[in-house]
Amino acid sequence: EVLEGIPQETSARIDEEMATAIDGMDRSQQLWIRELIQNARDEIRRRRGEKRIDITSQISPDGLFWDVTVRDPVGMSLYTIVNLLLNPEATDKELEEALTGIFGQGFYTLFADFDEVTVRTGLGEGLYYELSFVRNAEGRIQIRHLREFEGQFKGTEITRRKKITDERGEPLIDPDIENTFLRDDAMKYVGKIDDVDIFYHAGDR
Secondary structure (H helix, E strand, O other): OHHHHOOHHHHHHHHHHHHHHOOOOOOOOOHHHHHHHHHHHHHHHHHOOOOEEEEEEEEOOOOOEEEEEEEEOOOOOHHHHHHHHOOOOOOOHHHOOOOOOOHHHHHHHHHHOOOEEEEEEEEOOOEEEEEEEEEOOOOOEEEEEEEEEEOOOEEEEEEEEEEOEOOOOOEOOOHHHHHHHHHHHHHHHHOOOOOOEEEEEEOOO
């Protein structure tokens, strides 16, 4: 796994910052969808990629999770994953004036209330990466894996999973209600964007 090749001081920084980054976050709002759209838009503008973002909301095939995926056609390098995506204080100084936000802080809004997050990304140059996060038994965020694969995958897909029921089958969320709020939040933000096309897809599975 690629994670084993990350310097020890970098891994320690990631663990510490992940443990503190979500303190005080408002779990009642779906700020993460706005931030994911913003980050995807930033990468499209940075790399002058196809101006399209797709948002997909659906119940997982096994019926256990509500999955929301945000996809852009650009992709990230391993350097970007480790030094920008996983660093809540990160910002690209050269783009600070031109782009809209701080990359790491926006990504961390995903962890205010989640069960699993998976990032799949590649530049279409023969390698792509999959980064997976889970919440452990103590409720802390933990990196499950960071893996490297051979292939021509190009783009970034970030999928956020939320359990629909608990271990006893008691409902935790109503996907229909969650999807309504998500769509409203996403479209409210999208209404302010005119330089990227954004498409919203919703389905049962």
